[in-house]
Amino acid sequence: MKNLARLTLVMSLLWVSLLVQADPDAAAKYQSCAVCHGEGGQGNVELGAPALAGQGAQYLERQLQYFKSGVRGADPRDTQGLQMQAMVDTLADEDIPAVAAYLSGLPPAVPAGVPKGDLKNGNNYYQSKCGACHGGQAQGNSGLNTPALSMLNGIYLKQQFQSFQQGLRGTHPEDKYGRQMKMMSSSLPTDKDLDDVIAYIQSMAKPL
Structure with a gap:
């Protein structure tokens, strides 16, 4: 499983390099998000940051707009939502579609670990x-x-x-x-x- 996770990360980074060449502006605008969500959009369990790579662009764009407008993260108990509101404020409205499309084009991550349950x-x-x-x-x-x-x-x-x-x-x-x-x-x-x-x-x- 560790080897699979390592291979997934390596492939993600290779794909990121190709996408950076294709859309350097969107890649650069994503860098403030990569601190939590990972260079390849693979997410970070410890930080509670979900994987974004390979998610539908339409869904990503809507959620980013929801955070920016206060539709999501409005409840004071939603600490992660409040953090995301602050982060999305660093993106201009016109940048959101490009960042969403960039992330959607990354190869999806494979969650680490063996599923436990019936x-x-x-x-x-x-x-x-x-x-x-x-x-x-x-x-x-x-x-x-x-x-x-x-x-x-x-x-x-x-x-x-x-x-x-x-x-x-x-x-x-x-x-x-x-x-x-x-x-x-x-x-x-x-x-x-x-x-x-x-x-x-x-x-x-x-x-x-």
């Missing part, structure tokens, strides 16, 4: 509750404005799901898609079921 139970709940919107392989669906989940680490996935449950996300009147997730966050009966779904999502992550 994959059969996770599969049952995922396919009945989540798959219709997020895709059968957790690849996301741009037509439904849903993000890919398979490249996100389990800690971040659980934190965000619980943020919807607790109302830290999905309560702003302009967050239409967040309100849908707020409603869906009550669909898993127990924490164990949530852990099983997350384990199943991570089991679908594909190496490069």
Whole structure:
């Protein structure tokens, strides 16, 4: 697994070098984000920063705009959201689409570690509750404005799901898609079921 993670990082950095040549302005504007999210957009579990590489450009752009306008991170309990609001303020409005497209073009990260949970139970709940919107392989669906989940680490996935449950996300009147997730966050009966779904999502992550 360590070798796979190392190979993923090396391939990500090689791809970054190609993208820097293709769009040096977007690559330069991303550098302030790379401190937390990684040079290859692979995320950082210790910092609570999700992987961004390979995520849909439309979704990334919307979330950046949400942070900038205060739609996301508005709840004072959402400390990471407040941090992101401050960071996104360093980007000009016209830079957001370019940075989102740049990140979307990076190869997706593969979450480190072996998924722990009941994959059969996770599969049952995922396919009945989540798959219709997020895709059968957790690849996301741009037509439904849903993000890919398979490249996100389990800690971040659980934190965000619980943020919807607790109302830290999905309560702003302009967050239409967040309100849908707020409603869906009550669909898993127990924490164990949530852990099983997350384990199943991570089991679908594909190496490069």
